Amino acid sequence: MLDAALQPVPRKSRSILPGFGLTMGYSLAYMSLLVLLPLAALALTAAKLSLPEFWDVLTHPRTLAAYRLSIGGALIAALLNTIFGVIIAWVLTRYTFPGRRIVDALVDIPFALPTAVAGIALTAVYAPTGWLGKPLASLGIQAAYNSTGIIIAMMLVSLPFVVRTLQPVLEEFDPELEEAADTLGAGRISIFFRVVLPALTPAILTGFALAFAKSIGEYGSIIFISSNMPGKTEIAPLLIMKRLEAFNYPAAAAIAVGLLAVSFILLLIINLLQAWTRRSASL
Amino acid sequence: MLQPSRHLALLLLTLLAVVISACAPDRPTTKKATLLNVSYDPTRALYRELHAAFADHWRATHNQSLEINQSHGGSGKQARSVIDGLEADIVSLALAPDINVLHTKANLLPADWQSRLPHNSAPYTSTIVLVVRDGNPKSIHDWDDLTRPDIKVITPDPKTSGGARWNYLAAWGYALRAFDNNADRARTFLAALYANVPILDTGARSAANTFVRRGMGDVLIAWENEAHVILEEFGSTKFEIITPSLSILAEPPVAVVDTVVDRRGTRDIAEAFLHYLYTPAAQEIIAKHHFRPRDSDIAAHHAADFPSIPLLTIEDFGDWDRVHKEHFADDALFDQIMTARR
Numbered sequence: 117m118l119d120a121a122l123q124p125v126p127r128k129s130r131s132i133l134p135g136f137g138l139t140m141g142y143s144l145a146y147m148s149l150l151v152l153l154p155l156a157a158l159a160l161t162a163a164k165l166s167l168p169e170f171w172d173v174l175t176h177p178r179t180l181a182a183y184r185l186s187i188g189g190a191l192i193a194a195l196l197n198t199i200f201g202v203i204i205a206w207v208l209t210r211y212t213f214p215g216r217r218i219v220d221a222l223v224d225i226p227f228a229l230p231t232a233v234a235g236i237a238l239t240a241v242y243a244p245t246g247w248l249g250k251p252l253a254s255l256g257i258q259a260a261y262n263s264t265g266i267i268i269a270m271m272l273v274s275l276p277f278v279v280r281t282l283q284p285v286l287e288e289f290d291p292e293l294e295e296a297a298d299t300l301g302a303g304r305i306s307i308f309f310r311v312v313l314p315a316l317t318p319a320i321l322t323g324f325a326l327a328f329a330k331s332i333g334e335y336g337s338i339i340f341i342s343s344n345m346p347g348k349t350e351i352a353p354l355l356i357m358k359r360l361e362a363f364n365y366p367a368a369a370a371i372a373v374g375l376l377a378v379s380f381i382l383l384l385i386i387n388l389l390q391a392w393t394r395r396s397a398s399l
Numbered sequence: 400m401l402q403p404s405r406h407l408a409l410l411l412l413t414l415l416a417v418v419i420s421a422c423a424p425d426r427p428t429t430k431k432a433t434l435l436n437v438s439y440d441p442t443r444a445l446y447r448e449l450h451a452a453f454a455d456h457w458r459a460t461h462n463q464s465l466e467i468n469q470s471h472g473g474s475g476k477q478a479r480s481v482i483d484g485l486e487a488d489i490v491s492l493a494l495a496p497d498i499n500v501l502h503t504k505a506n507l508l509p510a511d512w513q514s515r516l517p518h519n520s521a522p523y524t525s526t527i528v529l530v531v532r533d534g535n536p537k538s539i540h541d542w543d544d545l546t547r548p549d550i551k552v553i554t555p556d557p558k559t560s561g562g563a564r565w566n567y568l569a570a571w572g573y574a575l576r577a578f579d580n581n582a583d584r585a586r587t588f589l590a591a592l593y594a595n596v597p598i599l600d601t602g603a604r605s606a607a608n609t610f611v612r613r614g615m616g617d618v619l620i621a622w623e624n625e626a627h628v629i630l631e632e633f634g635s636t637k638f639e640i641i642t643p644s645l646s647i648l649a650e651p652p653v654a655v656v657d658t659v660v661d662r663r664g665t666r667d668i669a670e671a672f673l674h675y676l677y678t679p680a681a682q683e684i685i686a687k688h689h690f691r692p693r694d695s696d697i698a699a700h701h702a703a704d705f706p707s708i709p710l711l712t713i714e715d716f717g718d719w720d721r722v723h724k725e726h727f728a729d730d731a732l733f734d735q736i737m738t739a740r741r
């Protein structure tokens with residue numbers, strides 16, 4: 117998905133590059149071992165349920181509440197990260213300032229941070245007794261142990277996906293296009309919205325999709341900053357853990373399959389949207 | 400390059416060595432033995448010391464060096480790891496059902512595992528106490544104080560934390576006693592208590608973290624040994640332990656995993672280790688780590704550390720199967736209470 121966004125669509129149907137069979141074989145084998153086989157095992161486990169049982173698990177009020185929270189939270193986190201990720205990527209590629217490389221390196225920290233560490237650190241800051249949580253609480257804003265805290269954790273772990281997707285595209289973006297628009301009399305705001313933004317849209321959508329996918333599956337950091345209340349602040353991955361804890365493997369797998377299906381549909385829509393924007397941009 | 404004759408000599412020497420070693424099976428073995436003890440979170444320091452003490456004991460009595468490795472995590476998760484193939488010679492978990500599943504789900508040990516060692520295979524016990532902030536500002540003295548509307552209670556989710564099931568059962572047992580076994584009123588009591596829980600952490604350690612470091616809540620429901628660890632770590636000037644009028648005897652059991660020790664040939668050492676846990680030397684270490692010893696002499700010696708309070712046992716509630724069905728199964732009492740909160 118990432119590569120597709122960054123490279124021009126090949127016009128040719130047959131490649132002149134040798135080694136297609138070999139590399140394709142390795143790719144398929146690798147993908148099967150890492151992705152497809154575990155997914156198949158998941159589907160098989162869920163298939164131990166009959167269809168009505170499967171449906172009952174998915175439509176249980178608690179499952180629905182967990183889906184709403186996980187999907188809704190991930191959408192909000194991805195949206196906010198997309199807005200601020202664009203700004204961060206813009207700052208990092210367009211300006212030189214002291215410490216730029218340090219800021220650039222900081223963006224990757226959430227990739228490397230063990231999620232439990234991220235959760236404990238976030239809670240230390242945002243809990244009502246924390247450095248930021250305390251002043252916020254005096255303003256009547258609670259930033260931990262509720263859905264706000266969950267979204268903050270999702271934003272932390274998924275930020276690098278947006279920034280790192282946008283950066284190369286912004287670096288490649290030809291400043292002459294902006295200069296041309298400028299000489300043709302376009303204002304600065306209209307240059308950004310009518311020249312720069314359309315060129316960035318496919319990458320923005322990719323970044324959004326990656327951030328959404330990462331947020332929806334996040335578990336380790338969220339359980340520390342969430343109050344984990346059933347039906348309220350219980351994310352879908354935690355509900356899956358609870359079903360596992362009760363040795364209810366089929367129900368756990370069913371909830372996971374449902375979550376994957378929704379995520380897959382949303383990612384598919386984003387991909388289609390991306391193809392559409394790329395087509396309309398090249399017209 | 401070796402000459403053919405030297406090849407032959409080497410081969411003969413090797414054969415000779417093999418024959419000699421095969422002819423002397425009762426020679427004291429000096430090969431280092433290893434065991435893996437898969438345990439739950441709060442026993443890390445306890446077992447580090449017990450393993451070292453037993454390794455010394457084993458070296459002295461059997462002239463064999465021994466290394467016991469330990470793995471810690473949530474009790475239920477550890478049980479699943481063993482079922483999924485973690486080669487545990489020994490399991491020492493928070494509650495019997497977590498070892499029982501090794502029999503029911505994977506047949507790794509026999510059904511009667513719990514009667515193979517004294518005291519329900521639990522060489523040490525603990526109980527559930529209340530930890531409050533210094534000076535007990537909300538004057539919390541017993542379980543019924545936890546249902547007051549001005550109290551915030553920190554306790555982990557019994558669905559994800561095996562240890563927290565003891566917390567829940569202690570409160571349930573208190574309520575049954577207080578209301579003459581009226582289950583409806585006990586249920587209302589428990590609902591009021593859990594309505595005061597603002598955060599359901601997934602494990603005992605993260606609940607302690609929420610209470611101690613994040614400053615959330617007025618009271619933490621904790622295992623007695625964990626409560627002492629909190630006081631040791633943060634100083635008794637910040638927290639106090641409140642012993643309720645009634646609590647529960649938490650029995651964390653131990654067992655040898657038969658299929659693993661038979662395959663690895665470690666049954667003798669593993670069984671010897673579990674028996675060693677009942678000896679005065681081990682019981683003294685157990686008391687030092689704030690678990691209640693089974694040995695009455697050692698217990699008497701440490702009587703000041705372990706206040707004597709009436710303790711319910713799991714038998715007072717039937718057995719674990721029944722307790723699980725009534726309280727912790729999906730949509731059972733705990734889920735009903737939490738859903739009704741909305």
